[in-house]
Amino acid sequence: MVAKVISGKSIQGALNYNENKVEEGKASCMLAHKFGGEACDLSFSNKLIRFQKLIGRNPKVKTNALHISLNFDVTEKLEVRKLKAIAQTYMERIGFGEQPYLVYQHTDAAHPHIHIVSTLIRSNGKRIDIHNLGRNQSEKARKEIETEFNLVQAESKSKKKPELQPIEASKAIYGKSETKRTISNTVRWITQRYKYTSLPELNAALRQFNVIANRGSEETQMFKKKGLHYSLLDEDGNKVGIPIKASAIYGKPTLVWLEKQFKLNEALRQPYKDSLKKSIDRILKTPSPPERAGVRRDEAFKKSLAANNIFALFRQNEAGIIYGITFVDNTNKVVFNGSDLGKDYSAKAILERINASSPTGSGGETTSGSDSQNEFEASDSLGIGEVIADLTEAKQFDYSLPDALKRKRKKKKRKGFSQ
Known part of the structure; x- marks a missing residue:
């Protein structure tokens, strides 16, 4: 957790944020603690007035609102009753058990999470001191709750590098704002951590998470003006939902910005080149398991790579002819076109080595052409297993600002790809 x-400084802003989510069908108010009624029977005014009465007892205090989110591992299946118990236990242990608070269950992300809204002003008008609340009381309560409620421990997860999960497009295409948030998160994660030197290479990394960067066809004004869109992909690699302009994403991962990254990454990825080649060689030398009917050797090779945290993308034309391959090393966060690793790692050479390593020496129905230096451009899709940052200190935030809790990310592109 x-x-x-x-x-x-705005209890109304914190309340608005959550109530707007309720109106959008992305949240529900499941608990109203010390409100004198059930959450389902309270209006927005009832909730706001309850808080304002306490805040009015000490109008000199400007920072008077508290907004907490408790985030759980994506594998957790938590019932409402358990979420309520967790929220009540947490608030009691951080010293807010006697305060009125509202608990909202949000469903706008891949991981389960709840939001809690309360005030720092007690019934006697005194302000609750929250200095180092996140570092001290909250951290202690978090660890105790993980044990008592048998939750996935945040510390054990943090020892591993946080990984995104493939996006489920059907959960992200219902509205432009949700699509934008999901795409932004994915794009920012990939573009800031991976070393890629072309748009096709970036798309190979994005493709793992059902997102793609697209420049449009060469005849379009978007292409001529170096425009860039990011889109979600469905299971078949088709674009779905509303594409998002690169300039509309936080950090502005536009083509101009990406081209600067391409130059920087050329040198930054080199230290990991030999390591990737050795991993590929080792996998190719490992005896393959007995072949099963309908399983192509290139697909079996990709699965073996995936088991070693390497993603391989075979590029093929409309006729189904494989003409290139791109490797994404998710451990070292680097992307290489096969031919950039060396002639033994081009698509043609890899397929020949796959066939040569089989017991019979005969290949499957895979066909290859020459390995092109030019990579494909992908299409985009999104749905994200959001990576959550643990804030160890209480921070101040003005909830009167729009989109208070939203974060964003960036993308890439591909052409003629098929797996």
Whole structure:
């Protein structure tokens, strides 16, 4: 479990954020603690007035609102009753058990999470001191709750590098804002961590998470003006939902920005080149398991690579002829076109080595052409297993600002790809 604690100057802003989610069908108010009624029976005014009465007892205090999110591992299946118990236990242990608070269950991300809204002003008008609340009381409560409720421990997960999960497009295409948020998160994660030297290479990394960067056809104004869109992909690699302009994403991962990264990454990825080649060689030398009917050797090779945290993307034309391959090393976060690794790693050479390593020496129905230096451009899709940052200190935030808790990310592109 990860706890995020934020203090603010607008209780109405914090309340608006969650109530708007309820209106959008992306959240529900499941608990109203010390409100004198059930959550389902309270109006927005009932909730706001309850908080305002306490805040009015000490109008000199400007930072008077508390907004907390408790985030759980994507594998957790938590019932409402258990979420309520977790929220109540947490608030009691951080010293807010006697305060009125509202608990909202949000469904706008891949991982389960709840939001809690409360005020720092007690019934006697005194302000609750939250200095180092995140570092001290919250951290202690978090660890205790993980044990008592048998939750996935945040520390054990953090020892591994956080990984995104492939996006389920059907969960992200219902509205432009949700699609944008999901694409932004994915794009920012990939573009800031991976070393890629071309748009096709970036798309190979993005393709793992059902997102793609697209420049449009060469005849379009978007292409001529170096425009760039990011899109979601469905299971078949088709674009779905509303494409998002690169300039509309936080950090602005536009083509101009990416081209600067291409030059920088050329040198930055070199230290990992030999390591990737050795991994590929080792996998090719490993005896393959007995072949099963309908399983192509190139697909079996890709599965073996995936078991070693390497993603391989065979590029093929409309006729089904394989003409290139791109490798994404997810351990070292680098991307290489096969031919850039050396002639023994081109698509043609890899397929020949795959066939040569089989017991019979005969290949499957895979066909290859020459390995092209030019990579494909992918299409885009999104749905994200969001990576959550654990804030160890309470931070101030003005909830009157729009889109207070949203974060974003960036993307890539591909052409003529088929797996």
